Amino acid sequence: MSEGAAPSGGSTPSVRFVYDASLAAYELAPEHPFRPERLELTRTLLEATGALDREAYADVGPLTERELARVHATRYIDAVKRASRGDAGDEAYAFGLGTGDNPVFPNMHEAVLRVCAATVSAVELVASGAATRAVNLAGGLHHAMHAKASGFCVYNDLALGIRRAVDAHGLRVAYLDLDVHHGDGVQWLFYDTPDVMTIGLHESGRYLFPGTGHTYETGRGPGRGLAVNMPLEPFTEDASFLEAFETVVPRALEAFRPDLIVLQAGADMHRDDPLADLSVSLAAMGASYRRVVELSEALTGGRLVATGGGGYDPYRTVPRAWSLLWAAVAGVTLPERVPETWRERWAGSSALPLPETMVDDPSSWPPVPRRATVSSHNRAVAARLMEVLETIWAERGTDAEATRHDDREGPG
Numbered sequence: 001m002s003e004g005a006a007p008s009g010g011s012t013p014s015v016r017f018v019y020d021a022s023l024a025a026y027e028l029a030p031e032h033p034f035r036p037e038r039l040e041l042t043r044t045l046l047e048a049t050g051a052l053d054r055e056a057y058a059d060v061g062p063l064t065e066r067e068l069a070r071v072h073a074t075r076y077i078d079a080v081k082r083a084s085r086g087d088a089g090d091e092a093y094a095f096g097l098g099t100g101d102n103p104v105f106p107n108m109h110e111a112v113l114r115v116c117a118a119t120v121s122a123v124e125l126v127a128s129g130a131a132t133r134a135v136n137l138a139g140g141l142h143h144a145m146h147a148k149a150s151g152f153c154v155y156n157d158l159a160l161g162i163r164r165a166v167d168a169h170g171l172r173v174a175y176l177d178l179d180v181h182h183g184d185g186v187q188w189l190f191y192d193t194p195d196v197m198t199i200g201l202h203e204s205g206r207y208l209f210p211g212t213g214h215t216y217e218t219g220r221g222p223g224r225g226l227a228v229n230m231p232l233e234p235f236t237e238d239a240s241f242l243e244a245f246e247t248v249v250p251r252a253l254e255a256f257r258p259d260l261i262v263l264q265a266g267a268d269m270h271r272d273d274p275l276a277d278l279s280v281s282l283a284a285m286g287a288s289y290r291r292v293v294e295l296s297e298a299l300t301g302g303r304l305v306a307t308g309g310g311g312y313d314p315y316r317t318v319p320r321a322w323s324l325l326w327a328a329v330a331g332v333t334l335p336e337r338v339p340e341t342w343r344e345r346w347a348g349s350s351a352l353p354l355p356e357t358m359v360d361d362p363s364s365w366p367p368v369p370r371r372a373t374v375s376s377h378n379r380a381v382a383a384r385l386m387e388v389l390e391t392i393w394a395e396r397g398t399d400a401e402a403t404r405h406d407d408r409e410g411p412g
């Protein structure tokens, strides 16, 4: 099995790839950095490697406006619908619509609703027990707020998926955000919710949009201690990223004991991403995805939903990053080389030469400035963060346990 993807061994869990062509309609503007082509680039790469079978595909189910209104204000939904019909009034700007980041486009409401429906479908498959894990690469719109579009995101598919898991299935959900930008929308929507923990590793808000995700944002009221933020220094490299991940994520998940993990796997943490400043490689990103799968095996009976997110190096970085994500989730091994058929298919569309190998080689990169300072700063921040959180978790103690819904059995 040297050419194609091979199962890593053991029993194959039921893993679904939620997809249809309509998901690519979420295109904010022709020159906008958020590129819908990333879906087709990844899907075709996965098919070329043999890692994605037809049987893994799952349809996008319906999502009602009533369910949409559990996360978003109806006045905001109405403003999005008007703007999508070309009738953006003066109030649109107050809702974050018609900005450089979030331009208005025809049928915007329908297009983003479809992306949200796909994430909710992924959650439904896993929460109902029909699948162990599910992926929606079109999802990951983590900046969308209750009544505001932000950071390329109109509606928050992740929050809608989490709501479905909590409200319809009584699950406790741990949301893990590995996008380079802080997942502010999801965090604020569940900031005082006892059933949802949000965990994020991101470039520090001191340097990068949206400017939040500081260690002192730890949740409020019944959600106190359930927002976990690990801000990373610019130029953070693989070893420091993985060390911070290991210091924070397993312990936070263990303290919360979720029934389901929802992973936002934005691919913009990579060194070549033009919108951010971390220096992480595909190898480390792949390792973090495999670790999340391992943690879900240990803590949630394997229940995991993963989405895409940011990622602005669409031809070289994103398809490989999300292929590694799918490979981790599906439990398959990718070939070392990018298949020639894929490179030939897309060579004419990419301004830069397409990569030849599935992971990159960080040892060939020039050394980053302040390497030792960056690592020791990240280590100190992670240690301090965990000290603060451990104190809060100890105070929550049996309170946290009392919020468990022990009257229901999780699927599988």
Ligand SMILES: [Zn+2]
Pocket: 179, 180, 181, 266, 268, 309, 310, 311
């Ligand atoms: Zn991002």
